Amino acid sequence: MRQGHALNVSANSRNENFARALDEFEKSVKISRTLDVSRLLVEADWGLCRTYGYRGDLHRAQACAQEAVEIATQAGDEWIASLTRLTMGASLMLAARYEAAEDWLNRAIAGFQECSDPFGRSAARLWLALGYFKQKQFERLAQVLPEILAACQQNGYYFLFTRPSLLGVSDERILVPLLLYARAQGWETAYVDRLLEVMNLSGVTIHPGFRLRVHTLGSFQVQRGNEAIPSNGWRRESARQLFQLLITYRHAPLDRDQVCEYLWPEADPATAQRNFKIALNTLYQVLEPERDPGSESAFILREGSTYSLRPNADLWLDADQFVDAARGARQSDAQLLQQAIDSYPGEYLPETLYETWAAEERERLASFFLESADRLAELLLQQNKYAEVIELCQRVLIQDNCWERAYRHLMTAYENLGDRGQVGRAYQRCAQVLREKLDISPAPETRELYEKLVGGG
Template identity: 30%
Template sequence: MNSAKSSVYLYLLGRFEILREGRNLRADEWPRRKAAALIKYLGIQKRLVKDQAIDLFWPESDFDSGANNLYRTLHDLRQTLNKSLGEDTSDLLFKFEDGVLSLNESVWVDALEFEHLCSTLTKNQDVRIASLEEALALYEGDLLPDDLYAEWTLTQRESLRRQHRDASLVLSALYRDTRQYNRIFPLISPLLIYDKADEPVHRELMRAYALAGRRHDALRQYQTCVEALASELDLAPEPETSALYTQILNGELTSSPSRSTKVEKGTWSVADRLQPSRFLVGRNVEFEALSTSLLSVQQSKGRTILIAGDQGVGKTLLAGEVLCAAAGAGMMTLSGTVHEQEGQLPYQPFIEAFDHYLVQHGQAPGENPITHFRGSGDPQQNQLGLFNAAAAFLIELASQAPVVLFIDDLHAADETSMHLFHYLARQTHAAQVVLLAACRADWTGSATTLLSSLLNALYRERLSETVNLSPLDEDAAAQIVNQT
């Protein structure tokens, strides 16, 4: 619908208002609610048969009484329109012929224009962006917010809301393709007001933050997504979301052109020191300590490092900084997370880490040494064989380049994962492999005894070192807030 050819404008999104030649009629200026309701309905459906109007607006009246009510309401409608907006406004807005009430084609309706712009198909990226921007500018709020419980508005309101969400995500992807990352955040963040657990929206924000160089915010968005899914739906993130999180955690999603991930044996080189990002705040001492430990693997000296601290202190974010810097320095990085909501699944964080690595490097999932291990009938021999296969997988990778394997939330892992972690710490001690894990110092879950046993064993055998995190001071916390 071309607004240039219209003289009457009907607004239904976020408000109810009619404009004509500089004069306007707002929702609170209607003396008869039923008269306003007729125009609202026509703005949505464009057409209303007499019998339908009676059933819809006067359901308790018989046909004759309902018809009289309709005629009186139409009279009031014409009077209100012509008095407020000028003579003949009612004729420009609608007509009632042969028992059919219809909206004139020349009337411009914001909801209809919104749908038209959203459906515009073109291969021209600039034109598509402009159309979607114009459409979303029209969407000032949900359809007829003063009529939330009117049944005849429900279906169309939900349809328009879905179109608004979908158009926002399409425009976000176009902004991402054209590297206009800062335009994405105010565009799609409000969508989470309607649905806190909208996973595609969370993923799009994660991508945008990562590509904009705000990896701290990308990782925090993932945690927000996890919490929303758990509280709203009692679900864990989809595999696509977890894979994206791992990609961001490993520093593999940046705005710069991606480099080849294939490394030939003997061709790797590692930088002299790891470089933190500018978003690292208040953790420089811990970062340097971790960097020194990671770089020591170049002398074929494996390390097992635990990052310990209370919940929310920033263990995962610090590990993310280290992984990103390690990847940038030429190391291979793998990471898996213990998902507490999924229960204690055997070997789950290691399976996740190996699967993500194989997918990201274009290798077959069948090469996962855990999920595709084939043993004999002896359970003990099977476990030992599986442990050997996992260790051999890491050692083989380390022959190409130093490897960092990160396990997040180790404190909540199952017993088999704890045993495998201990085994890998022993078997990779002479290889270029760093086992990095984050665990809660205040953990009181069912796995407390398992974690204590693991930590005691690693300490006795002098296989591990611990970096303890305390809460950030007020200045550092304020600096993080200012970055967001």
């Protein structure tokens, strides 16, 4: 049962944990019914309420909650009854069922007050505050949020804001807009600033309530929080391409005319401008479905006629993570080099292979990969790990089959394994590829190594 709770808390980053949590709680229910001890059902039902409820299955969540509350009330256990009411209220709040959520949460608050549990009361009131904020009931919000922030600061409940918790949100980003509003109102600003700093969001001024995760290596995929945007979720191909272009030029704002030239090079200026406007508006809707019309985007910054990714936007990009890992890997640290290489599953935006605007970034990232792999191959050869060298070099040659150093590492590894037939095949493959693709012969260093190995010298 405790494992089920732990899986519930970590389910924001691994959705399969929901199914595993469900299985753990169902096992506990089965044991409880076998022993015919109804009180053992309460905690399992509470866990099931969260598992179902946070996924949006409110019917099953409420059935579990009602059973748990009924058994707990009969046993005189107001505390766990209140925990269950809080969880059901949170589930309803996540589903925007605000009136029903408030009813469950207010009953939970009363129960925690009766039990003298300030933590449970603070957690339940935080959910109420989130609901007020979502409904733009700012007067009601002003009556509770300053007190909640003060109580959390006094009692050390900062984690309710900064990470997933059993009584809190499954994704801490949900609460960031609430914190930004509190900071703008001057409520416990020093504390709010510390909370944002803990989440590495100190520079954020606009936030949609989720982090955008962008995968560009090997394939293109974007996640809003825990929700992946499907291929048809972009609505227009031009919106997806515009976002890929902005990602590619994330360090250099693009003028609208530049964007039009990249994406619609054959269109006349008026048509290209119209295409751009349609693509941009669609992109806004795809990235931030709940964004108020006319408000600034949390991810795209417009300054006059230039457009770019917003600095300090809550956006994770696999390409940046890979470059950081490659730069951070010490030249003599095989483990760190391997981690860097593992974070490069394939070339940058492979579907844009023939787009000139993506070529430079693709080559830059490929260079980081090839250099890291080359250094790792050298270290593995020094450690006599020849099978690993072969596997690594074969992967390198899939990425760039003209990388001569990979052929040299292959020949050396095969020679140390006593397989001179493969030494010859590696050299012949190298010569053939270079001749067919570049119309050149292998470098003197490659020929000399081959002659040395096959000559037994």
